[in-house]
Amino acid sequence: MELDNDLLEKERREQEISANKRTIRGLYGIICVVIISWVLTIVGIFDVDNNALNTAFTLALVFTCIPIIVGCFIKRSESWYKYLCLICLCITCALTIMELSFHVILLYTLPLVFASQYKDKLTLWLTYIVVVISMTAASVVGFYYGICDLNVLFYSNYHMEHYINQITGAIQNLNFNDNPIYFIIFLVGFPRAMIAFLFVLMLRFINEQSRKDAVKIARLQWESDTDLSTSTYNKGKYEEMIKNYYPKVGRIAVIFWDLDNLKPINDSCGHHIGDIYIKKLANAIGNFSNNARRKIFRIGGDEFVMIIESPEENEPEKIIDFVKKTLVLEELRGNGISASSGFSVGFGDLIEEVVREADSNMYFNKKKMKSRFDIKFK
Secondary structure (H helix, E strand, O other): OHHHHHHHHHHHHHHHHHHHHHHHHHHHHHHHHHHHHHHHHHOOOOOOOHHHHHHHHHHHHHHHHHHHHHHOOOOOOOOOHHHHHHHHHHHHHHHHHHHHOOOOHHHHHHHHHHHOOOOOHHHHHHHHHHHHHHHHHHHHHHHHHOEOOOHHHHOOOOEHHHHHHHHHHHOOOOOOOOOHHHHHHHHHHHHHHHHHHHHHHHHHHHHHHHHHHHHHHHHHHHHHHEEOOOOEEOHHHHHHHHHHOHHHOOEEEEEEEEEOOHHHHHHHHOHHHHHHHHHHHHHHHHOOOOOOOEEEEEOOOOEEEEEEEOOOOOHHHHHHHHHHHHHHHHHHOOOOOOEEEEEEEEEHHHHHHHHHHHHHHHHHHHHHHHHHOOOOOO
16 A cells, blocks of 8 residues: 555656646747747748847747756756746746737637647647637727727727728828738738647647546556455555545445455465455455445455445345345355355444444354354365
8 A cells, every 4th residue: 555655656746747848848839939930020921020039039048948957956846846837938928928919819729728628639629720710800800890909009999990090191101001901811810820729739738648647647546545356445445435535424334244264265275265255255245336325445354345325225235135145156156155244324424433333243243154154165
């Protein structure tokens, strides 16, 4: 149990290190966006001030280097290191957007965040296509009918038409764009689509890695909680739930089972036969493990406990009777196997009393069986 917990904690640390690496890759992605914008400006597609590009690239590079340099001097599993990585990512995003003025792109990527929670790739990519189309259409429509960005300067709420009339009426020699839709699509829609595309790739990558990490954690958690030889919960899980879970539950029923005459079986036939009998008992009880209200624990070599939440009327008796019939069938096949049982019903806040009573009833029945039971060896 202690070894399993160590493995679980080790896996969690490794996954946190992997998450930190993915965050740093996000910083790399921002630098790539700036470089692409730089190239597109050089070839004449973008119209961005060179000083703004230089500033954005320098700041992105500085805040990318900070977690990398710090990571060289500390363990990257330190709990505070992830906060440093995330803070640098946030600052880099904010400064880059401020310099390059690709505003409101975060709002357009919001649907992608929600789409990323679905496991299939198609949902995310279809959402991306809809986002690109809708944000381009919104830019075109907003140019004519939306509230103009210039209102921030002039403290008003005019549409673009007002400013167009002012410009064309007052300054006749001013060059005015006679094809704004083309420029909106390529100078507004295209860069936003590019950033959204990068956002989709990052979301998909993080989502896939998170899923793999969750599978690893679930596997280690299962191994930590499970008795691997019988596939029931182990004693450690039993003690944890007795302490933290069942006291908060309403009515409960506790059933104890203990194999009869296991020691003579081990002495006469060998421990491997005893292990087979233990597994047969576990399998007989396990027929009832498909109900979420019932949990089965192996708390000793041949001792099993079932705890039932909100038990139905006569449910413990029916389960005990079914297990007995299953073991009788094993006896008819030549396996002289039987188990004593006992149960008790009560409330979760008195779980320890209910457990003691069930255990006591099981040992009382075991003493009665001992004098009558004539064991048969395979």
